[in-house]
Amino acid sequence: MHIRETRKPRMFRRLQRPPQPVRCYWAGMMLLIGFLFAGLPAIARADGAGNGLLLRDGDTWMPGLVMDTRVEMQVRGLLAEVTVTQTWVNADSDWREGRYLLPLPENAAVGALTLRIGERLIEGEIREKEEAQRVYAEAAASGRRAGLVAQDRPNLFQTAVANVGPGETVEIEVRYWQPVDFRDGVFSLSLPLTFTPRYTPAPSVGAPSGAMPPSPGTAPGGAPAVRIASGSSEISVIAPEGAPTGAAEGRGVMGSTLPPTFELVAEIEAGLPLAVVESPSHVVDVHESAGIHRVVLAHWVEGSDRDFVLRWAPVPSDAPRSALFTDRVHGEDFALLMLVPPTLPQAPLSRELVLVIDNSGSMEGASMRQAIEGADRALARLRPGDRFNVIRFDDSFDVLFPEAVPAEPGNVARARAFVRSLRAAGGTEMMPALRAAFAGQAPAGFLRQVVLVTDAAISNEDELLALVQSGRGESRLFPVGIGSAPNGHFLRKAAELGRGTHVVIRDIQEVSARMDELLAKLDRPAMRDIQLDWPAGADAYPQRVPDLYAGEALQVVAKLRAMDGHVTVRGLRPQPWVRQIELGDRAVIAPGVGRLWARARIDALEDQVRAGGELASLRPLIVDTALRHGLVSSYTSLVAVERTPARPQTAPLSTTRVNNASPEGSLAFAQGSLGWRAELLLAIALATLSALLLRSRG
Structure with a gap:
C-alpha cells in the first residue's frame, strides 16, 4: 500500500534559535528596512518622480x-x-x-x-x-x-x-x-x-x-x-x-x-x-x-x-479602385480623393541597399529581437548583382564596410553575423548614422535604398526630418517601425520626405512576412513622379506626392472653389499613366474632410518651417488655419x-x-504601484528574509 508523505517542506521546520549576536544583527536589519518602508510616502511626495503613491480606503x-x-x-x-x-x-x-x-x-x-x-x-x-x-x-x-x-x-x-x-x-x-x-x-x-x-x-x-x-x-x-x-x-x-x-x-x-x-x-x-x-x-x-x-x-x-x-478587408471583387469624399465648411468645399493605380509585373530593379539598425537601449527586449530578425531577413533576400552595406547605431555608430559591396555569399555571411551580434545599449544618436547612410552615390543603373530599422524613440524629430528632406540626395528612405509603441509620426514623415514607404512590425511572429512585403515593394515601385492637376484655385496636400509602391493607394485632400470639374492624375509606372476623375461623380458627403485638409495644411506649413522657412511669416498662417477649423x-x-x-x-x-504604461516587451522598469525605489527596498527585504531563513536552517 502506497503511503503519501505529508511532511512539511524544510522551510517550515522548527527553526533553531540562533546565537544572541546573530539575532541582534538580523533584528537591526529588519528594523532598518521597516523604517525605510515607513518613509516611502515621504519619498514619493518629495521627489515627484512617480512612485505610484497608494492611499488606504478601509482594507483596500x-x-x-x-x-x-x-x-x-x-x-x-x-x-x-x-x-x-x-x-x-x-x-x-x-x-x-x-x-x-x-x-x-x-x-x-x-x-x-x-x-x-x-x-x-x-x-x-x-x-x-x-x-x-x-x-x-x-x-x-x-x-x-x-x-x-x-x-x-x-x-x-x-x-x-x-x-x-x-x-x-x-x-x-x-x-x-x-x-x-x-x-x-x-x-x-x-x-x-x-x-x-x-x-x-x-x-x-x-x-x-x-x-x-x-x-x-x-x-x-x-x-x-x-x-x-x-x-x-x-x-x-x-x-x-x-x-x-x-x-x-x-x-x-x-x-x-x-x-x-x-x-x-x-x-x-x-x-x-x-x-x-x-x-x-x-x-x-x-x-x-x-x-x-x-x-x-x-x-x-x-x-x-x-x-x-484594427483591420478590415473587402471581398476581393469589391476592392475599390478610387473613392471621393466631400465636405462643406463655412461655405468652402473640401475633397478627399483615394486612387489605387494598377500594378503591372515589372523586372526587379538593381539596387544598392543600405541597412541602418538601431541598437540603442530603448530597443532592449522584444524590439531588439524583431530588429535583428528583420535585418537578417533583408540580408537573406539580397540578389546576386545587388550591392549593400550595414550601419548600426546607439550613442555611437559603426559602418560594416568602407563602402557598399557586392552581395556575394562571403559578404552577406559576414553581415548576417554582424547583425546577430548586436545588443541593445546606450542612447539613440540617429543623426550621424543617417548622415553616413545618405553619403555617397550608387553606381549608374542602381537605385539607392536606405532601410532604417528603429523604434524611433527620439525627441529631435524635426532635426532628423530636416536632414531627410535636404540631405538624402538620390536615396529613398524606408523606415521600419519596431516594437509595440513606435514613434508613428517620425516613421510616416520620414517615409514621405524620403520618397519611400514605411512599415510597422509589432510582433516577432510577423517579422518575416512584413519584411518580405516591404522588400517586394522595394523591388517594384508602382508609380513615381506623380502629379495632380486640380481645377483652378484648388489648394491640395500633400503638395509633392511621394512615390507609390505596389499595393499602396494615393490619398490627397484639397480645398476647392466649387465641387465641379475634374482632377487629372499623371505618373510613370514606368510608362506614362493618366487617369481623369470627375469631382461631381459619386462623391460621398463626409463631415470631417475639412478638418483633415486643415491638418494637412498645418503639416505642410510646419515642413516649410523645418526646412528653414521664415517663422515670423509662417506662424500666423498655422494659427489662422488652426483657429478657423478648431484644431x-x-x-x-x-x-x-x-x-x-x-x-x-x-x-x-x-x-x-x-503614468503611461511601459510598452509591451520592453525591459524598462515597469511603472507599477510601488515604483522602482519601493521595488528595490522590497527586493532587499526579501533577500534579507531569505538569508535569515537559510542561516537559521543551517
Missing part, C-alpha cells in the same frame, strides 16, 4: 487619482471620427489636478474638447497656446474646474484636468478625425495607447535654429512655467502672473498613479461587403448588422501597453473652464501625474 489600497480611458470609433468609408473619454476619479480627501500624456495617431486632427462634471457639460474653445495655458492655470488657481488639451508633439498631447474634488468623478472627452489607411487591399486604423520613452541627444552642429516651437517645458515670452516630468518628457503649464512657481499646485507634484486601462467600441460602415474584420494586436468580438460591423474588446478592458490596430496645433490648444469656483481657496490643490 488604491491610487489617490485614477484615470481610465474609453475609445469610440465611428468609421465611414475612408474617414474615422474617434472620441477618447478619460474618466478621472479622486479617491483622496484632497483636491487634485491630474495630468497625462495622451498618444494619438500622427495624422489626427484634434478638434473638440468636452468637460463633464456630473450632469454639467462644458465645451472647450480653441485658443492660441499661450492664452489657453494661461486661462487654464488661472482657473486652476482660482478653484474652478478646467480641462486642457495641448500638443506636446505631433502625435503626443497633454491632457490636464484641474480641481477634481474629494470623491468626485470628472470626464474629459477629446474628439479627433483621421483618414483610414488603405494598402495591399486592406483598410486599417491604429490607435497608440502609450509611447516608448524618448532619448534627447545633444544639439548637433549646423542644426536649423529656432525653426519649430520651443521644446516642452519652456514658456514662450519668458513667462514662468511649471515643469512636470512625465516618463521621459516634460510638459509645461504657464503660471498666472504674480503666482509662485507651481501655482495652483499647493503641495506640489505628488506621486503618480497606476497606468490607465482602456475599453473600446468601433463601428465600421465601409459601404461595401467585407470579407474580414480583425485586430492583430488585441482579441476582439465582431458583430455585423445591416452592413455595420461593431467591434468590442473580447476582454472588455485591456492594459494600455501597446498600440491597438490643436503647435501654437493652439483646447481649453474648457467652469464659471463658478468649486475648490475653497483655503484648500490646497495637489497634482498627480498618471
Whole structure:
C-alpha cells in the first residue's frame, strides 16, 4: 500500500534559535528596512518622480487619482471620427489636478474638447497656446474646474484636468478625425495607447535654429512655467502672473498613479461587403448588422501597453479602385480623393541597399529581437548583382564596410553575423548614422535604398526630418517601425520626405512576412513622379506626392472653389499613366474632410518651417488655419473652464501625474504601484528574509 508523505517542506521546520549576536544583527536589519518602508510616502511626495503613491480606503489600497480611458470609433468609408473619454476619479480627501500624456495617431486632427462634471457639460474653445495655458492655470488657481488639451508633439498631447474634488468623478472627452489607411487591399486604423520613452541627444552642429516651437517645458515670452516630468518628457503649464512657481499646485507634484486601462467600441460602415474584420494586436468580438460591423474588446478592458490596430478587408471583387469624399465648411468645399493605380509585373530593379539598425537601449527586449530578425531577413533576400552595406547605431555608430559591396555569399555571411551580434545599449544618436547612410552615390543603373530599422524613440524629430528632406540626395528612405509603441509620426514623415514607404512590425511572429512585403515593394515601385492637376484655385496636400509602391493607394485632400470639374492624375509606372476623375461623380458627403485638409495644411506649413522657412511669416498662417477649423496645433490648444469656483481657496490643490504604461516587451522598469525605489527596498527585504531563513536552517 502506497503511503503519501505529508511532511512539511524544510522551510517550515522548527527553526533553531540562533546565537544572541546573530539575532541582534538580523533584528537591526529588519528594523532598518521597516523604517525605510515607513518613509516611502515621504519619498514619493518629495521627489515627484512617480512612485505610484497608494492611499488606504478601509482594507483596500488604491491610487489617490485614477484615470481610465474609453475609445469610440465611428468609421465611414475612408474617414474615422474617434472620441477618447478619460474618466478621472479622486479617491483622496484632497483636491487634485491630474495630468497625462495622451498618444494619438500622427495624422489626427484634434478638434473638440468636452468637460463633464456630473450632469454639467462644458465645451472647450480653441485658443492660441499661450492664452489657453494661461486661462487654464488661472482657473486652476482660482478653484474652478478646467480641462486642457495641448500638443506636446505631433502625435503626443497633454491632457490636464484641474480641481477634481474629494470623491468626485470628472470626464474629459477629446474628439479627433483621421483618414483610414488603405494598402495591399486592406483598410486599417491604429490607435497608440502609450509611447516608448524618448532619448534627447545633444544639439548637433549646423542644426536649423529656432525653426519649430520651443521644446516642452519652456514658456514662450519668458513667462514662468511649471515643469512636470512625465516618463521621459516634460510638459509645461504657464503660471498666472504674480503666482509662485507651481501655482495652483499647493503641495506640489505628488506621486503618480497606476497606468490607465482602456475599453473600446468601433463601428465600421465601409459601404461595401467585407470579407474580414480583425485586430492583430488585441482579441476582439465582431458583430455585423445591416452592413455595420461593431467591434468590442473580447476582454472588455485591456492594459494600455501597446498600440491597438484594427483591420478590415473587402471581398476581393469589391476592392475599390478610387473613392471621393466631400465636405462643406463655412461655405468652402473640401475633397478627399483615394486612387489605387494598377500594378503591372515589372523586372526587379538593381539596387544598392543600405541597412541602418538601431541598437540603442530603448530597443532592449522584444524590439531588439524583431530588429535583428528583420535585418537578417533583408540580408537573406539580397540578389546576386545587388550591392549593400550595414550601419548600426546607439550613442555611437559603426559602418560594416568602407563602402557598399557586392552581395556575394562571403559578404552577406559576414553581415548576417554582424547583425546577430548586436545588443541593445546606450542612447539613440540617429543623426550621424543617417548622415553616413545618405553619403555617397550608387553606381549608374542602381537605385539607392536606405532601410532604417528603429523604434524611433527620439525627441529631435524635426532635426532628423530636416536632414531627410535636404540631405538624402538620390536615396529613398524606408523606415521600419519596431516594437509595440513606435514613434508613428517620425516613421510616416520620414517615409514621405524620403520618397519611400514605411512599415510597422509589432510582433516577432510577423517579422518575416512584413519584411518580405516591404522588400517586394522595394523591388517594384508602382508609380513615381506623380502629379495632380486640380481645377483652378484648388489648394491640395500633400503638395509633392511621394512615390507609390505596389499595393499602396494615393490619398490627397484639397480645398476647392466649387465641387465641379475634374482632377487629372499623371505618373510613370514606368510608362506614362493618366487617369481623369470627375469631382461631381459619386462623391460621398463626409463631415470631417475639412478638418483633415486643415491638418494637412498645418503639416505642410510646419515642413516649410523645418526646412528653414521664415517663422515670423509662417506662424500666423498655422494659427489662422488652426483657429478657423478648431484644431490643436503647435501654437493652439483646447481649453474648457467652469464659471463658478468649486475648490475653497483655503484648500490646497495637489497634482498627480498618471503614468503611461511601459510598452509591451520592453525591459524598462515597469511603472507599477510601488515604483522602482519601493521595488528595490522590497527586493532587499526579501533577500534579507531569505538569508535569515537559510542561516537559521543551517
